Amino acid sequence: MTYSKTVILDEAGIKRALTRISHEILERNKGLENIVLIGIRSGGAYLAAELAKLIEIIEGENAPCGTVDITLYRDDYSGAMPHQAVGKTEIPLSLEGKKVVLVDDVLFTGRTIRAAMDALMDHGRPECIQLAVLIDRGHRELPIRADFVGRNVPTSLKENVEVVFDSSHHPQEVILEK
Amino acid sequence: MPEFKHKDIIALRDLTRGDMELLLKTAESMREINSREIKKVPTLRGKTIINLFYESSTRTRTSFEIAGKRLSADTVNITPSSSSATKGETLADTALNLLAMKPDIIVMRHSVSGSHYFLSKKLPNCSIINAGDGTHEHPSQGLLDMLTIRDHFGRLDSLKVAIIGDITHSRVARSNIQGLTKMGSEVFLAGPPTMMPPGAAKLGNVTVCKNIKEAIADADVVMMLRIQQERQGKTLMPNAREYSRYFGLNPENLKLARPGAMVMHPGPINRGVEMSSYVVDGAQSHILRQVENGVAVRMSMLYHVCGGEIE
Numbered sequence: 081m082t083y084s085k086t087v088i089l090d091e092a093g094i095k096r097a098l099t100r101i102s103h104e105i106l107e108r109n110k111g112l113e114n115i116v117l118i119g120i121r122s123g124g125a126y127l128a129a130e131l132a133k134l135i136e137i138i139e140g141e142n143a144p145c146g147t148v149d150i151t152l153y154r155d156d157y158s159g160a161m162p163h164q165a166v167g168k169t170e171i172p173l174s175l176e177g178k179k180v181v182l183v184d185d186v187l188f189t190g191r192t193i194r195a196a197m198d199a200l201m202d203h204g205r206p207e208c209i210q211l212a213v214l215i216d217r218g219h220r221e222l223p224i225r226a227d228f229v230g231r232n233v234p235t236s237l238k239e240n241v242e243v244v245f246d247s248s249h250h251p252q253e254v255i256l257e258k
Numbered sequence: 259m260p261e262f263k264h265k266d267i268i269a270l271r272d273l274t275r276g277d278m279e280l281l282l283k284t285a286e287s288m289r290e291i292n293s294r295e296i297k298k299v300p301t302l303r304g305k306t307i308i309n310l311f312y313e314s315s316t317r318t319r320t321s322f323e324i325a326g327k328r329l330s331a332d333t334v335n336i337t338p339s340s341s342s343a344t345k346g347e348t349l350a351d352t353a354l355n356l357l358a359m360k361p362d363i364i365v366m367r368h369s370v371s372g373s374h375y376f377l378s379k380k381l382p383n384c385s386i387i388n389a390g391d392g393t394h395e396h397p398s399q400g401l402l403d404m405l406t407i408r409d410h411f412g413r414l415d416s417l418k419v420a421i422i423g424d425i426t427h428s429r430v431a432r433s434n435i436q437g438l439t440k441m442g443s444e445v446f447l448a449g450p451p452t453m454m455p456p457g458a459a460k461l462g463n464v465t466v467c468k469n470i471k472e473a474i475a476d477a478d479v480v481m482m483l484r485i486q487q488e489r490q491g492k493t494l495m496p497n498a499r500e501y502s503r504y505f506g507l508n509p510e511n512l513k514l515a516r517p518g519a520m521v522m523h524p525g526p527i528n529r530g531v532e533m534s535s536y537v538v539d540g541a542q543s544h545i546l547r548q549v550e551n552g553v554a555v556r557m558s559m560l561y562h563v564c565g566g567e568i569e
Contacts, residue, residue, distance in 0.1 A: 162261035163565030
């Protein structure tokens, strides 16, 4: 099998997609009131920071930002593989009554999102959770859909989608590997 | 990404610097759970942990029990007074009987050094965590001490750590010597000659000092050990007052250490013997921080041994 790598979104494309998502978040929620952006470590957390910056430019206001690590909530946790270190969950405030926008880079089976939602619920009962992803590549294994999508990319299970970040965590490009 | 590939945690001597970094990093993340309103994650759901304590313990056993429960494991405590050990059952038989109940982790404290290696060989499919074995090691205490020091200084390398007291009987000292020297700290030991093991200098990359002043001078951390009256006879020190005079930590000799040096003690403290109350309750004391970090470190240990060992 030959290995090939295609860029499906470049830096400017990512910026446009994130800008549109920022507008959509503000439109859907009629502003920033009660909004908290929570990124899933690590890609989602970097994108949540980008979204917060764009939202500040558009609205002139800051949205609180947090990070959730889902390692301890995984469902494929088993004794069969050695465990990696657990990353930090940093949620600066109680999520009780907040409108949480959960941010991830690539939406695939939906299992990561399920784990993240369980983790968020342990930090209080949010009014609602909305999901923003840069790429939706399909193949859901759970009844989960995104509220805000940067780009829908039909893929086969043999392919892999990756968002590449530079050393200061800015998204550079999205690549499709097969 | 580094991974933890050990089935058991019996001694810090068996772990690499990388293993210990991983355990400390996870412990830092675990701390967040302990400060939440809902202090529980589902990670070890369905796992059974047996706390088998042949020696008395409040802090360590409670801490391991809380750690297991916060990770959603089922924890069962067995203490000697209520176990078959008093009826003459051997450790091997107890172990095989427990194994029939299919535990995933056994956390054991035992008065015989090295008993965990024996247990580990008997139970190849169960993880063993050492909560103190005789005068050998106490790895969870070593790790939580390292975490407390790293919280304060932001690093573990090139720090001067003085460990003072009954080195011969101290498993806490042995684990700290192993851990701290691997992380790049310099360790200085001091204690009465009767409590300094022959060949103390060979315990690791350590300096044995003649008196407490020499060890404390310019230290970043002063770690006092408990006088273990249950392990030593009456012959090792004339009386507590004399010990306190020559090897106790008080506000006076603490001034020899670096300004703002950390004072630590694994507990339980004999107030007025190893340390004066002024120091125990003073601004430089980190003793309660140690206990707090204990839960996070033990969560990290339970989490990582459950990952299985793939060599």
